[in-house]
Amino acid sequence: MIKKIFPLFAMLALLGCSARRAEAQFIGYTSPQTVSQSIATGASCSPPISQIVPNLGQTVHTVTYTVNNGSEPIFAFIQGSIDGVTFIQISDKSITFPTGSVSATGYYPFIKVQVSCSNPATKVTVQYSGTSVTPGPNFADVDASYYIKNIVVNNQPVNAPFTSPLITSPYGNSSGTLALTFSGAAAPSGAVLQVTCNSNFAQLPPSFSLAPTLGTTQFFTVPPFPCENLVLNYNSNNGTGNYTLTYFFNKPGTVIQTTGVDPCQSTSVAKQTAAINIVAAGTSQVVAPNSNTTVFVCGYQVSVSGTTPTLQWEFATPANCASGVTFATGAIAPTSGSVLTISPGSTVMKGTSGQGFCAVTGGTSPSIQGFLTFVQQ
Numbered sequence: 001m002i003k004k005i006f007p008l009f010a011m012l013a014l015l016g017c018s019a020r021r022a023e024a025q026f027i028g029y030t031s032p033q034t035v036s037q038s039i040a041t042g043a044s045c046s047p048p049i050s051q052i053v054p055n056l057g058q059t060v061h062t063v064t065y066t067v068n069n070g071s072e073p074i075f076a077f078i079q080g081s082i083d084g085v086t087f088i089q090i091s092d093k094s095i096t097f098p099t100g101s102v103s104a105t106g107y108y109p110f111i112k113v114q115v116s117c118s119n120p121a122t123k124v125t126v127q128y129s130g131t132s133v134t135p136g137p138n139f140a141d142v143d144a145s146y147y148i149k150n151i152v153v154n155n156q157p158v159n160a161p162f163t164s165p166l167i168t169s170p171y172g173n174s175s176g177t178l179a180l181t182f183s184g185a186a187a188p189s190g191a192v193l194q195v196t197c198n199s200n201f202a203q204l205p206p207s208f209s210l211a212p213t214l215g216t217t218q219f220f221t222v223p224p225f226p227c228e229n230l231v232l233n234y235n236s237n238n239g240t241g242n243y244t245l246t247y248f249f250n251k252p253g254t255v256i257q258t259t260g261v262d263p264c265q266s267t268s269v270a271k272q273t274a275a276i277n278i279v280a281a282g283t284s285q286v287v288a289p290n291s292n293t294t295v296f297v298c299g300y301q302v303s304v305s306g307t308t309p310t311l312q313w314e315f316a317t318p319a320n321c322a323s324g325v326t327f328a329t330g331a332i333a334p335t336s337g338s339v340l341t342i343s344p345g346s347t348v349m350k351g352t353s354g355q356g357f358c359a360v361t362g363g364t365s366p367s368i369q370g371f372l373t374f375v376q377q
Contacts (some may be wrong), residue, residue, distance in 0.1 A: 007099035033057040039113050040237050042068050048116035049126060052084075058130030059107045061091070062142075062148035065115060067098040069112040070122030074100060075151045075361030076115045076341050080108030093168035101142045105135060123288075146170040151232055158188045159239045164232040166198070169249060176249040178232075179217050180210060184241010187212040191236035192344075193220065193245075195255030197227035206330040209344035214241070214270040220345065223266040224250070264298035264347045276302055278368040281361050283314075283321045286372055289356030293376045297328075297351050297357065304334045308362035315351030317319060321358035326351060331362065341375070 033056045040049050062080050076094045079087035091104035115126050130231065138146070147170055156162050174197060182188070192209040208220040244257040263269040278284050287295050297316065304311060310331045317324030334340060344346055351357065361368055 007040060007198060008279055012264040015034040021061075033132050035128070037062070037128045039128050041114070041324040042123045043125075043126050043342045044120050045074060045117040045124050046119045046120045047116050047120055048114060049113060049124070050108055050114050052112050053128050053130070055107075055111050055130070058132050059105070060103070060105055060133060061111055061128070061134045062101060062103045063091075063094075063113050063115070063126065063128050064101045065099065065124050065126045065215065068125055069151055070117065070119060070124075071097070072117055072119055072122055073097045073153055073346060074111075074115060074117055074122075074124060076100060076102050076126070076166070078102060078103070078104040079114060081110040081112065082105060082108065084110040087272040088148075091166075092146050092170045093166075094145045095151065095165075095167065096145055097150045097153045100145045101155045102145055103135070103138070103142065111131060120276060123245075139361075147249040147251060149247040149249070149338075152234075152243060152246055153300075154242045154244045156234070156245075157259045158182055158191070158241050158243050159236055161236070162234040167229060167230045167232070167247065169227055171249060171252055172226065172279050174222050174226060175229055176222050176247055177253070178208070178220040178222060179244075179246045180243060181244045182210075182214050182239070183210075183243065184214065184239070186213045186238075186240040188236040191234070191239070194235070195222055196231045196233060197225065198229045198231065207344055208346060210236075211240070219375030221261070222247075233258065250334065262346050263296050264373075265345060267377070269375055271375060274372045274374065276300070276311075276370045276372055277366055278359060278361055278366070281366055283358055283360050285319060285321055285356055286357050287357035287374055287376065288319065289354055290376060291354045294351055294353050295355060295357045296375040296377070297348045298340075298373040298375060299348060300370060300372040301339065301341045301343070302368050303339045304366070304368055305336050306366035307336065307364035309334065309336055309366035309368075310361065311368060312358060312360040312362075313349060314358050315349075315355040316358050318356055319356070321356065321360075324355060326355065338361060340370075 016297050036051050039051050073095050078348040080090040081087040091102050094102040151164050189212045193208045262370045274286050312331045315326040317368040
């Protein structure tokens with residue numbers, strides 16, 4: 001009996017040592033995962049194009065777009081979500097025309113592409129691409145899409161107010177330059193451009209006064225203040241034609257040149273403030289003269305009271321403002337109790353080297369109270 005059982009055990013042992021079929025085991029992707037998807041082809045971007053794209057592990061996301069029909073800037077950005085319900089913006093907001101690109105990094109289970117414009121007749125082609133390869137530096141059009149924002153592309157009338165959509169600052173502050181060009185039959189007079197930050201602590205200049213000049217680009221320096229999102233407001237009610245408006249954001253580390261730049265506009269030139277406290281008719285010195293410097297008046301705010309009060313600004317050489325006089329304004333006759341505010345963000349009045357700045361007041365018991373902002377260099 002034992003002799004019969006032993007061969008059986010030997011045979012089973014040999015079978016246990018024989019080769020067996022190996023089951024496949026997934027150990028993860030061994031090559032970078034890429035996704036390329038067409039989001040829209042010649043489609044209207046008003047209402048906005050909003051589409052979720054599949055994520056197979058890509059951590060670098062890029063959206064490119066081209067305007068097929070229309071003449072307005074396109075707004076494009078990328079959103080990410082953990083749960084597919086709540087999405088957050090993970091890229092800069094590109095505002096360009098006629099082509100543009102925007103990129104984002106980070107792994108999110110859900111990625112959404114957002115592209116919008118204001119005119120339903122505007123048609124765009126949009127493409128998404130994603131990969132898991134570490135991104136390199138940006139160049140050319142992709143780089144420019146970050147710091148150049150084409151707010152208006154000659155598609156807004158000069159005689160109507162305009163408020164831009166929310167502009168995302170690519171570097172977290174407002175530092176940059178606004179460039180505006182009027183075109184058409186007649187440039188508007190008294191037009192004003194204003195920069196507003198959606199935070200309570202950003203002290204941006206209240207407004208820029210626009211010259212009524214056709215075909216010449218006007219530049220305005222926006223100072224650097226912490227600001228994630230900004231809005232541009234254009235105000236005018238006259239003129240005939242359109243305008244182009246571009247916001248050039250300064251890259252971190254940009255050195256702002258002051259030579260040949262309006263010192264009242266330059267963020268690199270320190271501003272001074274002089275108190276105005278005039279309680280009688282006559283001539284009063286506001287800024288003392290210096291033989292080697294010129295006074296640039298950046299703005300002022302004064303309250304005026306009295307009986308038929310008048311106010312006139314002048315530049316003069318001596319401390320008593322009696323000689324070397326250059327009148328900067330005529331005799332202003334405000335209503336008693338009114339407040340005069342001039343603050344365009346650029347030079348309002350400018351003297352010559354060696355002159356101070358003075359106020360000439362008239363009327364019965366005039367009282368002029370306020371302050372003057374200036375640069376003396």
